[in-house]
Amino acid sequence: MKNKRTELKVSAIRNGTVIDHIPAENTFRVFAMLNLEKSTDHVYFGTNLESKKLGKKGIIKISNIFFKPEEISKIALVAPHATLIEIKDYEIVKKEQVLLPEEIENIVKCVNPKCVTNNQNVPTHFKIIQDYHGKMKLICRYCEKAMSMDNIDFV
Numbered sequence: 001m002k003n004k005r006t007e008l009k010v011s012a013i014r015n016g017t018v019i020d021h022i023p024a025e026n027t028f029r030v031f032a033m034l035n036l037e038k039s040t041d042h043v044y045f046g047t048n049l050e051s052k053k054l055g056k057k058g059i060i061k062i063s064n065i066f067f068k069p070e071e072i073s074k075i076a077l078v079a080p081h082a083t084l085i086e087i088k089d090y091e092i093v094k095k096e097q098v099l100l101p102e103e104i105e106n107i108v109k110c111v112n113p114k115c116v117t118n119n120q121n122v123p124t125h126f127k128i129i130q131d132y133h134g135k136m137k138l139i140c141r142y143c144e145k146a147m148s149m150d151n152i153d154f155v
Helices: 024-033 069-078
Strands: 016-023 043-051 055-063 083-088 091-097 103-105 125-130 136-140 146-148
Touching: 016 024, 016 069, 024 043, 024 055, 024 069
Parallel strands: none
Antiparallel strands: 016 055, 016 083, 043 055, 083 091, 103 125, 125 136, 136 146
């Protein structure tokens, strides 16, 4: 009997970023929010992969892209336990867990149609809190509307 392959090998990236430990249900959301469908460089992704930490996870590998702080904040909103791994010349040069900021500006739209940010040229500003059940919420600085992570829409 021949040996069966139990792993899929994916090419290493020379330069770029790996986003690991994405909740499996948010892999495509991270992919879309970072506009990776428009990338002309190599982008590899997998979802529903086995994970000791999450049960199931997603992973995205992007060649030649290194994220700015506001993009990392976006990732942290939908994948708060994700790990970012920066690679240069096939070597890991930086590996860190994303950090959820206490406040975010001009990243998410307010769900309140009457909010000043939806009716005037005012950038959005939210405070990030956890509710009594440990769920993350965003509180609008202007109208004080609370939003759950399920109904956020990025600017």
